[in-house]
Amino acid sequence: MLALTSGKRASNQVITKIARAFTKQTFPLTEEGESLKREVISVLEREDIAWLRRNMPQLPIVENPHPELFSELDFGHLGESEVMGHKLSVIQTHQGCYHNCVGFCSAGATGRITSKMPFMAYVKLARCKFRYDRRYAHICKNWYHHMHKMGLVPKNESALEKKIKSMKTVGEFLDFIIQVTRLSDIHPIADHLRLWQVNDEMEIADIPWWFVFKEHKRFLPVFFHSLQMEILTFRDNDPVHYYDPFFLSEDGSPADFGDAFRMVDTYVRPVFVSTSGWNSADIIAEQATRKVVDAMKGDKSSAGLRLSIKRYVSLCRTDPVEYLSNLKRILKVLWPLVETDILQLAFFHDPRIKGDKHWAEEIRKEIDDYAKREFGQSIAGFSKYSAVSRRRGLAYDPQYSEEDWDPDDKWGYEIRPDGSVTWRDESVLVGKETRGKIDYRFESPMAEPIITGVKLW
Numbered sequence: 001m002l003a004l005t006s007g008k009r010a011s012n013q014v015i016t017k018i019a020r021a022f023t024k025q026t027f028p029l030t031e032e033g034e035s036l037k038r039e040v041i042s043v044l045e046r047e048d049i050a051w052l053r054r055n056m057p058q059l060p061i062v063e064n065p066h067p068e069l070f071s072e073l074d075f076g077h078l079g080e081s082e083v084m085g086h087k088l089s090v091i092q093t094h095q096g097c098y099h100n101c102v103g104f105c106s107a108g109a110t111g112r113i114t115s116k117m118p119f120m121a122y123v124k125l126a127r128c129k130f131r132y133d134r135r136y137a138h139i140c141k142n143w144y145h146h147m148h149k150m151g152l153v154p155k156n157e158s159a160l161e162k163k164i165k166s167m168k169t170v171g172e173f174l175d176f177i178i179q180v181t182r183l184s185d186i187h188p189i190a191d192h193l194r195l196w197q198v199n200d201e202m203e204i205a206d207i208p209w210w211f212v213f214k215e216h217k218r219f220l221p222v223f224f225h226s227l228q229m230e231i232l233t234f235r236d237n238d239p240v241h242y243y244d245p246f247f248l249s250e251d252g253s254p255a256d257f258g259d260a261f262r263m264v265d266t267y268v269r270p271v272f273v274s275t276s277g278w279n280s281a282d283i284i285a286e287q288a289t290r291k292v293v294d295a296m297k298g299d300k301s302s303a304g305l306r307l308s309i310k311r312y313v314s315l316c317r318t319d320p321v322e323y324l325s326n327l328k329r330i331l332k333v334l335w336p337l338v339e340t341d342i343l344q345l346a347f348f349h350d351p352r353i354k355g356d357k358h359w360a361e362e363i364r365k366e367i368d369d370y371a372k373r374e375f376g377q378s379i380a381g382f383s384k385y386s387a388v389s390r391r392r393g394l395a396y397d398p399q400y401s402e403e404d405w406d407p408d409d410k411w412g413y414e415i416r417p418d419g420s421v422t423w424r425d426e427s428v429l430v431g432k433e434t435r436g437k438i439d440y441r442f443e444s445p446m447a448e449p450i451i452t453g454v455k456l457w
């Protein structure tokens, strides 16, 4: 990779590359941006390196993106606060996925990337998201202070824990929260809590925030942590494969997922990352993931990262030995997240297919042996078997691990790589009853997205 500081010739190449990328990028420009683009095109034609060198600080790069050169987002009839508020669920990096999990991908991802979000869209969306984040953090703070003032917060953690543990259903728990906190029905926090009330059969132990009691010693952070609202960057794509070839960093490398992640990941609405890894030739994805790991490590409020392992990905189908060694290499990159307790390894399999479970058991053992040898630690504490494709209801195998609701099944606004905004309802869970227990695993496809007619650019 060429660096601006690595000599005159290299710098000239990088500057020219950056200028050329600017003339090809696809996000709409303002008048000022259009005029700069015309000038840069003519400068490139006459190979006026001196001009480019002089005017380099005017050109948009990841480190200095110059949003003023680009048009504002148009939220149409929905409005910015509606889309970018607490109902925002996905800002999708791109569409298509080279893992090409034939027979498994219920998102219907095509095997090649068909569209990418321009990096500038991430810059613009980050600004809008941050405006709401600030308001939401303020709402949370006021709400918490109000609870304290009214004496509604138990004085210590164990009293609250005891009370919650004595409850029988999630409904009871939510009634308690809504009652003690006096939330109105349309309050964003109430909406957020409702996300958890997916199913009356869910047991109190499955409430997502129970685990934070183990993590924090004080009650206050427990509440703030629980009020975080996660954002996803994927639907039918693997986010770490993203890059924008027309928006470059100062060293000439393209903006990647690490850059996009750092734009929109915030404390109150962090980005949850799910990936099935990347092939060894994909150095952009590896570099991007290193940036994500750097941003997440040591940060317990981070939403975390899940590595999905399954034999349906194209590399495993064609070369299982290479797939295993690739996984080991990926685990090395992700390992710093283990200490922060925010890495999950999900070993997917389909119990309806003969041999699938056996494959998952074998590969888990291989990876566990490797982790013990390489890092002196087993993966047992942060890995689990997941029985179904990630977008179909419950990802859960009762034989191996505790229940885990599919985190990808989020309702809300989804911003697509082409700037269109769609809405997704909460999926309706449909289950079969077997031996007194309802099994939702295979009967609950995700709700289809609804077109809103809004296109942001």
Ligand code: SF4
Residues within 6 Å of the ligand: 097, 098, 099, 100, 101, 104, 105, 106, 107, 108, 109, 235, 236, 237, 238, 276, 313
């Ligand atoms: S990795 Fe995920 S999105 Fe990609 S093809 Fe496989 S299941 Fe679909």
